[in-house]
Amino acid sequence: MSAQRTLAATARYLGRGECEALARRVLGFSAADETRVTVNSGNTGNTRFAVNQISTGGDSYNATVGVRVVVGRKVASAATNRLDDESLRRTVETAIHIAKLTPDDAELLPELGPQQYQESRAWFDSTASLDPADRAAAVRSISDPARAAGLTSTGFLEIGAGSQCIANSRGLFAWARQSQLSFTTTVRTPDGTGSGWAGADEHDWTRVDPAALGARAIGKARRSMNPVAVEPGRYTVILEATAVANLVQGLSRAMSARNADEGRSFFSRQGGGNKVGMKVVDERVTLVSDPFDPACPGDAFDGDGLPARKTTWIENGVMKNLAYDRWWAQKQGREPSSTAGTLRMLGGDASMDDLIASTERGILVTRFWYIRPVDQRTILSTGLTRDGTFLIENGKVTRPIKNFRYNESPVFMLNNLEAMGRPVRVSATESGGPGTAIIVPPIKVRDFSFTSLSDAV
């Protein structure tokens, strides 16, 4: 898609050397007992389209310096996007001023000393160099065929490319760069009875095929026209990978070790403690975060400057790890987690056709929408199917059906697992912008709970 071009023309961020010099300046201004400097810089660009036309778009660049200071046992933060000495000095002084007014932090830990980091795998020139003209061309490879087919396409392409740096008064220095993009589209039929969605979230633009995204959404829009109502209830469902990611993300967000140990989490063990070591889902389920997975890379370090490392959350259905911040890890005698927020669920080797062919009666779901937690005790959430929901009968997709509201928990869902397909990377944010790098399989699940019908298309 994008021609070879010089990076300097489009990618704007502070390099390692620039960040080092900047951090040194800030640390030099601080008389606090401990000081941490974070530098985030980079550019973002977006192109939005509606009714088959580009509606808005823009590019912007910013650089932000954050300062966290410790005075005695008091902590505070301040930040600026002005990088001259005077502004930086004032930002440090502001943080120290606020810190002195703040009560002691009972959970204060010393800053980390120097650390060793692996090289981040999250940077791709193909994404960083994508300019507005490239984005417009990508949009047209969806909007042109949609218009030609008499359909209405809307969508959003957003890219970001930049660097992150952390340095502190104990000599820690970390720097990495990252690029990411998301491209989503919703195609609707003119009579308003059909709607199809497709999306991609990647670090590397060359992995995205805009025309294929458009074709998927167009196909879904056409096939979903004139849906019929099916009674709500418990169904065998085949969830496309996006729908799986929509729900599995809720599971990973609930993995705070502290909440579990405090008795306010699904992962709390009755009588005290947490569920590490217990079987919580079907034994075929394994969930890991690997920041150096080339297909779904993450940051090389976390917000404290701790090197990111691979973590297995669930292995063969057994809870292996919960997420520990530094304070809780020390208190419990555990290693702190530093996982950079990526997620991979291992899958099987069934094709989508296999999953459908093996289903006597079931429902095929493209994605879920407006997902909100309902009961933290079970991680139960509610939300709705959207943009392509179909009935499966005797091993075949037979007709489009009206959307459902579900009330379901990823824990129940992964205990009712029937089969898994091949994992793929998906876009699974509500906003349609870049989100957690996540790879999951499509799955087949029994007894999935749909509680009411929706007339929405």
Add this chain to the structure above:
Amino acid sequence: MIDRREFLRRGGVSAAALAVMSARPGQLHAGPVPEAASLARFQEGASKELLMVALDATKGAGASYADARIGRYRQNFVVTREQQIINVVDTDTLGCGVRVLVDGCWGFAGTRLLTRDAIVGAAREATAIAKANRIARDRPVELAAAPAVPNGVWKGAFKTDPLEVPLEQKVDLLLKANAEALKVKGVRFVNSVLFFVKQDRLFANTDGTLTDQVFVRSWPMFTATAVAPDFSDFQSRQGVEAAPMGRGWEYVLDCDLVGNARRWGEEAAQKLTARPVEVGKYDLVLDPSNLWLTIHESIGHPTELDRALGYEANYAGTSFVAPPQSKLGSFRYGPEIMNIQGDRSQEGALSTIGWDDDGVVPDDFMIIKNGVVNDYQTTREQAPWLKWWYDRQGVPTRSHGCAYADNWGSVSFQRMPNVSLLPGAREQGFDDLIAATDRGIAIIGDGSFSIDQQRYNAQFGGQVYYEIKGGKIAGMLKDVAYQIRTPDFWNSMDMIGGKRSYRLNGSFFDGKGQPGQSNAVSHGCVPSRFRNVSVINTGRKG
């Protein structure tokens, strides 16, 4: 879309940190506390001169209309748990956004540098983007007329600027409230936050309008969590009656967090032993602290005109209140007693403002009149799309003043005004509605919420639920959520409270657009009764 839970879910701390560290201009990036000199320059003549520089630069470049905004956007968070501070964060950002119309196409650019050169540069960039967009535009933008306001000055309804209140007072208030809740047996955790926003806004456009506005928003947040001794259950009560408001520190004190914290804690503990609700159909008596969110989701969003016409299809969705030709004046949303007003004028409400980001004085308008759809939320660009309707009504085609941009670096678009259910003629309140109900559930506070992309099917929880039997409260329930189909639900409303029972609640983080922007909006309403509503039990075990 309400993003408030996203903030709460992240415990405030990381959300605040993210906001501070965000590398995206136009979102929540921060700057240092400006010195007196730069503040004076912002407030006094020099910034107004810069606005004129921006407008002149766009005229020279061929714009038929332009506006420029210089804004300073500040936030302050104080986050605590139990008897300790989790975080204190200040953010501050200042910059200028220029928007132009060239041959009926929009262009926009922003700059954080308030110099002549930078602002002329932004004006030229905005004009160039507008010209580039011409190839992909079928229908040229036309703006509804708006009278010029040559020197408008407006200040929000705050007495004490919360950013001027010493940190010690904020910390003291939260820790005292936390301590009260922790006195309750079974309450083991408390999280509380004070969240303040201040916006200073200068606006000028080529119609001759120049306005200078300032407002603050304040939001105290409080959650008490009780845990069963054997870890078999936990329950939380959020103090949502302390609603976010467009008021200052005096409002935070009026909320009496310390006085209410004990009760919120007691209710969290009480929920541990409350009876699980039986699935079925019930008459619901909804307190304003619950009903506001149902109004927001099932009336506020579907009557946004851009959404009804497909412009938000890839994110928030479209609307069942569409197309306007088949709904205005004919679609029955609810009963005769249902009157829904849009406004940006209620004192202390979150969306209240003197002039919107089109330079328009917002008017009060009836979205639903005697139960029938009467109007949509509009901007200057959108109002002409409904000219046929306004002509038929014999009223001028004018914007309702709903343009809003959440930052100097964000382009303005249609955002929700305050959308409120007006009181009924009869003076009655929550207790009167309960007394008139034979079998039902009374719900206080907003809880879980979710609605589909056309705003038909929604599900709402609450904070506390009481069974009503024979006109009396018969104990607390838990695990309650009600599921609705919007028109059926509103048509089942048969009793509403009177003037004295009218309350404002609202959302601090209402999301819309791609990239997302955050709006704040209040919803006034009275306690209301709804017949035969479907209730589910959310406390599944497997």
